[in-house]
Amino acid sequence: MQTDNEKYNETVQPNTAFLNELKEKLPEFFTREGSFNLNKFRNQLKDKNINELSEGYQLDFIGKDYARRQAGEMPTTVIVPDEKQNQGEGKNSNNLFFTGDNLEVLRHLQNNYQNKIDVIYIDPPYNTGSDGFVYPDSFEYSDDQLKDMFELDDDQVERLKSIQGKSSHSAWLTFMYPRLALAKRLLSQKGLIFISIDDNESDNLHVLMNEIFGESNFLMQIAWRRTDNQPNLGELAKVKEYVLAFSVNPNDRELGRVPLSGKALNEYRYEDQNGRFRRGILLDKTRGRFNYPIETVSGNEVDGPWMVTEDQFKKLDEEGLIYWTNSGKELPYKKTYLKDNKGAIVNDFWGIEAGTNQRASSEFLNLMGKRYFDFPKPTNLIKQILHLSDSDALILDFFAGSSTTADAVMQLNAEDGGHRKFIMVQLPEKTYHTNKNGKEVPTNGGKIAYEDGFRSIDEISRERIRRAAKKIKKDNELTLPEDFDGSFKHYRFVKPVKQTLEDIEDFNPNNTDLFTNMVDGFSSESLKIDGDATGEETILTTWLAKDGYPFDADVEEVKFDNYTAHKVEDNRLYLVNEGLGASQTKELLNQLGTHQLEIQSVVIFGYSFNVAELRELENGLKQLDSKVTLIKRY
Template sequence: MISDNEKFNMQVKPNSVFLNELKSKLPEFFDLEGNFDLDKFKGQLKEHNINELSDGYQLNFIGKDYARRQAGEMPSTVIVPDEEQNNGEGKDSKNLFFTGDNLEVLRHLQNNYAGKIDVIYIDPPYNTGNKDFVYPDKFEYSDGKLKEMFGMDDVQVERLKSIQGKSSHSAWLTFMYPRLYLAKNLLSKKGVIFVSIDDNEYANLYEILTDIYGEIQVDTLIWNKESEGKSGTLKAVSQYRRIHEYIVVAYVNKKDNKFNKIHEALEGRENEFNTANLAVNGSNEDINHSNYFTLTSPNGKKYTRQWKWSKEKINELINEDLIYWGKDGEKQPRLILPMDERRTVYLSSILNYGSTTSGREDFEKLFSKDIFSYPKPIKLLKKILEATTSKESIILDFFAGSSTTAEAVMQLNAKDSGSRRYIMIQIPESTFTVNSNGEKIPAEGGKTAYEAGFKSIDEISRERIRRAAAKIKADNDLTLPKDFDGSFKHYRVVNPTKQTLEDIEDFDPDNTTLFTDMVDSFSSKGLDVAGDATGEQTILTTWLAKDGYSFDANIKKIDFDGYEASLVEDSRLYIINNGWSSVNTKSLLNKIGTHQIIVQTIVLFGYSFNIADLRELEIGLKQLDNNINLLKRY
């Protein structure tokens, strides 16, 4: 027997996701059998000249049909809650962190976060040719199946399969397309996505976003990654030094999307704002004080004084553009007074916020070690989010990396008492490999991280959030909002084990006896991951996402004569564990019949029921006056 999701995936075609979206928005162009009426659609377009439209540019690459099909598939993984984190420091948090393949996580989020994300920022692999990207997704179908699904011949199949493990442009496009397509479904009506990239894939990224969002919905920003001095990471070419990267922006509806104005320093306009001494009065200076140190102006002039704040605090003020160095940039620094120091402007198409060096320094303030390559600077992310979010926005980053986005969200919330929420997704990329002797050795580029005790990138991501939250609390002790959210709920998105898949395949729903406890195979222990989740908790969490519930949905345990089931939002009952019997059916029918509980839908884990108990439950529910929907899932 195959699972419900596998049955669905077998029917998916390259254009399934597009047709479903079209059907939801333009149902008048579909007949009773669900077929798209192309002639009717063409008739509506006649005044726009079909011939001109058909001659337009189209994005094509060898894996496009495969990528389109991936965008239409349902998840084959389960969501395992990290019960240790979620019942500990993350218990009251509204933020989410997913460890797993971002394509699978995006599939899971399609139901419970569709249309709810306000801003997406991602910093995906740049595909520079320096081993920063190889195509990781596996082709799970035979050559014959690939030919059947996509109408390919032998040569085309070989070309498609050749991208696996490669870093070609086609490989990168095939990797990015389904992820960007699914991401669009999550954006709100005024949602926007920002994607960082460099020259290597800029043109292809622009065309992907144009293909998905429409040509008029895409813009390009330029980030000057040397805006705060030499970054030390610039790639020289024979003609010039590259000091920029791109941030491609795509809107769900550009004409209705108005960005906020952001705060900018009035550098060089001293008559427009007031300043105050940053240094302690000369007669009160103490050369032995911890605040006695040297500050260097943008033009290199040094000032050694006792200052009113620590070096760390003053560096933060510098990063916030709250220090004034005079017109020529080399006067003794002064503090720009909070009420008068800044003007508000719209985000510029050329972004001079932070640098690759300051991004590394942001990270090293928390870890004291350079264990992550090229994290984006917090200042850049804060300006983007300041321009695009309200205090209640939800922000998604599905290439979380070092979690710069999460820290930027927390810093903004601390600054304006906001309640923005973030969703981070990071694959558990290992910092080590196993050699021929079975010994763990650091992976290329992962030596410092591995020696620091981090076995995977997602561990670094989560630890940065914890350390950043602690620092924000320490730095803003008196002004921090009481409801400041400095934590997250954590979930691991993983594949069932091979044994579980075999048990699913062998399962016969007509058997009167169950031989295998399928529920336990979905526990943390059964899936060989940390987190202490039971199989029931994993299945329930996975199904809640499928059914459109948030990860903080109201769940009540209801006892049916010794068997506990989960009632969600006082409407949907989930029956998952083994052991259901006639006694439990009688108790359920009694509670519903006497209105002790109100249930609209009952969802049960089919592998936990033998045929006799299942039929008894079905018959009993039909005899009730209540019209209850019974869903059996496999």
């Protein structure tokens, strides 16, 4: 038997994700059968005097339809809570760390984090040819299936499959497209997305982002100086990378400001009882436009030309904002206090004040003791980005790498008392491979990490967060906010093991007897991962995300005799385990009938119920006065 998501994925077309989004935003252009009424849409464009045949362009590449289809597929993984972490050091944390393929994670998050992320920052593979990027998808569909899905001939199928294991531009774009398309739907109405890139794919990325986000949502392409010194590598030296920035509503939100540079701070070198201030010129023979007499402290008279009107000058004087020099010729200046400065307006070039690769490497080395990553990003770069959003922003990084973003979020919260929260996503890329003899052999880039006990990149990422939090607490012992969040909850996104998939395929819902406990197949132990999660906890976590509940949703245990169910927000009741017999069903129906239990739906794990148990529950719910929906999931 197929799972519900597998059945859905068989019907997905390249434009499914787009049509679903369009249907949500513009339902009036869809027929009762769910088809898009193109003629009606064209007429609407004409009514608004928009020329639908106006000149335009778009980015085409091998694999584009496949990538679009991937953006519309449902996840085939389950979400396994790391109970050791979540009930231990991360119990009270609102930060999240997800281990798994970021495409699968983003698919899951469509349900419970759509329109909720304020800032996305990612540092994806640059596709330089030396950064290890190759297209990872092995095309799980047969040639005949690919032909049917995309109406391809034999040669076109071969061209599509040619990107497997390659680092071509098409391979990189096919990899990035579905991830960016899914990321867009997660951004809030004040959402911002920032992507680090270099010259190799910056042009392609810009056109791709224009297509997904819209040209009007482009903010800027920031040039960032990534090196402290000019490298001596011949006549041409590349010293910069880029951060491409897009906004959901660029015209409806005001960007935050970045901190003043050291040079700008030095301008505030004067001080009075109200604090530090800098002097602003009021008398200027070139730019001044107003002439009127002003009497100096000693009784002399200065006629101008002034930068402000006479009334404006008097107002500044009344407010104590005039500073008189007392050496040489007496001159008035305008006081601008540091406490009133909201920071600098962001520009599209960031120098070494935003950190460099060398400083990032030193930062990581001082924290972790070894260099496990070649090119980590500096926390100052991420902090500069985060200054452009709010102090309570929810930040997502789905190429977490060394967890620089998490470190930057915690540092900034410690500095300004903010309540930013992070969500990190990292693939559990191994630091070793297993040879023919079954022996573990470190990878070329993973040798040092492997020898230090790290079996995968995500382990390093999480350890960096722990050490960074410890350092922040030590460095800010006297000023750290009481509610500082220096931890995270951890979840793994994994595919069920082969045996569980075979059990699912062989399951017959019409059997009166259940021969296999399907729930146990989803425990940490059965899935061969750490974390101490039961199968019930995995299924429940996966379903809560599917039904739109955040990972900190309030889940309450409810007993029916000796059977334990789980209720969420007086809304849904989840029945996962086997064992709901006649007496337990009777107790459940009794609590519903007497309104001891108020819910709108009962969700059951279909594999845990035989046909007789299902029928008894279905019939009982139909007889209730209040309408309670039964949802069966497989």
